Amino acid sequence: MHPAHIDALARDLATASLTGEGIRALVGADAEAALGRAVAAPARRAALRSPGARSTLLRALVLGDPVPTDELTDALPSLGLDGAVALGLIALAGDTARPLVAIRPHAYRDALGEGEWWIASDLDELAGIAPLRSDHVLGVGGAARTLASLLPPTDAPVDVALDLGTGCGVIALHLRRFADRVIATDVSERALGFAELNARLNGVDGIETRLGSLFEPVAGERFDLIASNPPFVITPREPGVPAFEYRDGGRTGDALMAEVVAGLADHVTAAGEARLLGNWESVGGAEGLDRAGAWAGDGLDVWAIERESLDPVRYAELWLRDGGTLPRDDDFPRLAGAWLDDFEARGVTAIGMGWIAARPAAGRAPLRRLERVSQAVALEHAGAHLRAALDDAAWLATVDDDALRETVLVASPDVTEARHQLPGAGGPNVIELRQGGGLGRSLSVDTALAALVGASDGDLPIGTLLAAIAGLLEVDEPVLAADVLPRVRELVQTGFLRHLP
Ligand SMILES: C[S@@+](CC[C@H](N)C(=O)[O-])C[C@H]1O[C@@H](n2cnc3c(N)ncnc32)[C@H](O)[C@@H]1O
Structure with missing residues (x-):
């Protein structure tokens, strides 16, 4: 490791704005998206039309193209060519610097926020390396x-x-x-x-x-x-x-x-x-x-x-x-x-x-x-x-069916219901629940389960809802419960229903 060289490189990459946004501004969104598919030509074409530090660093470090040493010297004012050689970023051949590694911005978003890192790795398909x-x-x-x-x-x-x-x-x-x-x-x-x-x-x-x-x-x-x-x-x-x-x-x-x-x-x-x-x-x-x-x-x-x-x-x-x-x-x-x-x-x-x-x-x-x-x-x-x-x-695993009946559940806010019916039919042939989050599941449910999910607004326990639905559908409550409760468990497990703490 050469910490001082790496810090100098970070300064140069930042100064040139070799970021996702900087690359998009330089080559356009379509050419930038093509990089993600290992297609380099559109970005190369655009970068060559707009010379400057960002263009040089994009061609050398993102695409792996050889670049003139004087251009790279200008693009790496803190690190310099010697520093780039010492770090193993390039090899020099006369007036040309040949990249030995790739450095590309990687944008991320997680529960704590979003950001971007530069990630160095070996040159690959985007740089035309095969095998x-x-x-x-x-x-x-x-x-x-x-x-x-x-x-x-x-x-x-x-x-x-x-x-x-x-x-x-x-x-x-x-x-x-x-x-x-x-x-x-x-x-x-x-x-x-x-x-x-x-x-x-x-x-x-x-x-x-x-x-x-x-x-x-x-x-x-x-x-x-x-x-x-x-x-x-x-x-x-x-x-x-x-x-x-x-x-x-x-x-x-x-x-x-x-x-x-x-x-x-x-x-x-x-x-x-x-x-x-x-x-x-x-x-x-x-x-x-x-x-x-x-x-x-x-x-x-x-x-x-x-x-x-x-x-x-x-x-x-x-x-x-x-x-x-x-x-x-x-x-x-x-x-x-x-x-x-x-x-x-x-x-x-x-x-x-x-x-x-x-x-x-x-x-x-x-x-x-x-x-x-x-x-x-x-x-x-x-x-x-x-x-x-x-x-x-x-x-x-800790809740038996009696305890489940006492539980108040709430339908997740990302759950929607779609009803499909044949033209002219009096009621739906298929009722589908879909989740926007989770694992993006959709599942067909019957009227009883759709009613139970619809009524699960965090107010009444499952047992009370089951009794009311059994009355409406004119079916025995124990029979309905035996059919529905295992599916309620699955809806909790898959994130359609949530239990309140
Ligand atoms: C698929 S890559 C994953 C690299 C990186 N974590 C990522 O997600 O892009 C697998 C990595 O495991 C390493 N590896 C191979 N055999 C290993 C082993 N027996 N023990 C630990 N790492 C190993 C490889 O060198 C390689 O860096």
Whole structure:
């Protein structure tokens, strides 16, 4: 680390306004949006038309383009060319500076507010690099954004958080907003170098990096918050199949995922929580989601959410493309064959991809909620929703049906009702409840449940509402209750109904 150089770099980036807003102002919103799709040409074209420090830094550090040294000297008045070389940002070749790393603004919004960081990482597809180096350090991608959005919001910072497999350290930066201290681990020394650079570049203290595999660097330690976007990609362990450190943990199948989830119980505090991304295999007749739910053991509540399931062919294609091998490439048939051989040999029929939220079950029977959620989810609500849903699961476990009848519930403010009926029909054929937040669920309900949700305004207990609805519908109350109460529980669990504290 060269702290003085990093501070000088931060000053230069700020002076040039190499921010999301600054880039939009320079190249236009469409070209800026294209950067997110790894399309550089429109931004390059616009930047070349508006020379200046921001244009030079955009081309060099965002796009990875070689730039004239005199331009870069002007764009880095505090750091200077020598400082940029010392930091490993560029290599000099005559009058040209060739970028060696990317530095890009990353905007975020969470429960505490919004902001932006500069994130340094290896040059990638946006800079025309393919295939990536085997020790490539990822920049901020969709997976990191998703994981960041799953973090539980906290009113007051917790003591200590763990980012397992930190890469460039972006999740550690997010965790630091919710924790006084963050331990960021990785097997890659290069990754830890980027994580340290990024913390300093953004003026964030309290992040300690540790080298080592999985939980080894934190043996015997517990954390109030654990987050990991682990190297979960399933890769055939066969000579000649490239492995990428950023996505491949070197185990067979989903064994690394299983190890990470199994390790949580020994490393989360009694009131702590964990959020992971992962992949799980359906193998030998056992559903991947069931296997993932069992990895944590008996002491943890686990909520595993499968967002997508791919067959082996599509899975192989996805990760071959990610590694820079396209179906038209000569090597594609051999590599795809290796992936399919591996899946076939182990009886894998599908690979699920999704999220895991876990926390100690505190002496109760642990929650095992395993579900497939394929609809679009507004990620800004996801972290708060997972936290609330785990709280609700714990509360529901303590409430029998008699107690539930005594409870006053209130419909969540984001819930709307849609009624569909055939033209000319006297009443609705379908009543649908939709939630704007949560996991963006919608579900069909019958008249009784729609009436109960509609009447749940925080005034009368469920038992009173059930009796009134039974009277209106002219059905036996106990029969109605037996039908409706389990569904009321599910509506609480999924955030359509809230219980008042
Ligand atoms: C998918 S990347 C995630 C990086 C970053 N946290 C993010 O979300 O963008 C996985 C990271 O795990 C690291 N890694 C690979 N094997 C590991 C292991 N056995 N133990 C800990 N980290 C590992 C890789 O070097 C890589 O930085």
